[in-house]
Amino acid sequence: MNKATNTGNRLLDSLKRVLVRFREAGYGVKFIKNLPKLADYLTDRHVSIIGRFKVFFSIVATLIYFVFSIDIIPEILFGPLGFFDDAFLLIWAIGNINEELEKYKGPQDDGIKSDKKVYKDPNIIDDARFKIRDED
Structure with a gap:
């Protein structure tokens, strides 16, 4: 009994973790908002291989x-309950x-104020200082 x-x-606990992640994703709204980053994420060489593999x-x-057609809970046998696994x-x-x-x-994310690492476009020079002098 104790083992069961x-x-x-x-x-x-696993189900709770999955649901918490989904809630943190704004129930899919933040996911849709972050979806344009997916191509950059998968091709960026600064991203860890484990993170890319996870995605x-x-x-x-x-x-x-x-x-x-492999299904853990087949809809044909359990009716609407079969959609829970999907x-x-x-x-x-x-x-x-x-x-x-x-x-x-x-x-694409500029002006981020957090401690997370920001990958910037290497073709853009940030914090360049210059002066314009008028020659007479």
Whole structure:
């Protein structure tokens, strides 16, 4: 009995973490707002390989799950309850991807006032000081 309780508690804790990530993603609104950063995030060489793999895996796993007919809770047997696993996977992917994109502040994010590392466009010179002198 104790083993089943521990397993149930771990499962509920995992579900809670997924739902908290989804809430932090603004229930998908922040995810949509951060979506244009995705291409920069995946191609930026300053981003860790683990972060890129996490985002790539989330996208691929979600696409594979929805494209193939493999289902954890089949809708044909359980009716509307079968959509819970689909919703859970989608919520998990949105939370994962948004969490990584929130950490990433790319070239399009200027004027950020936080302690997060900012990757700037190397073709732009910041803090250049110059004077214009009028020669007579």
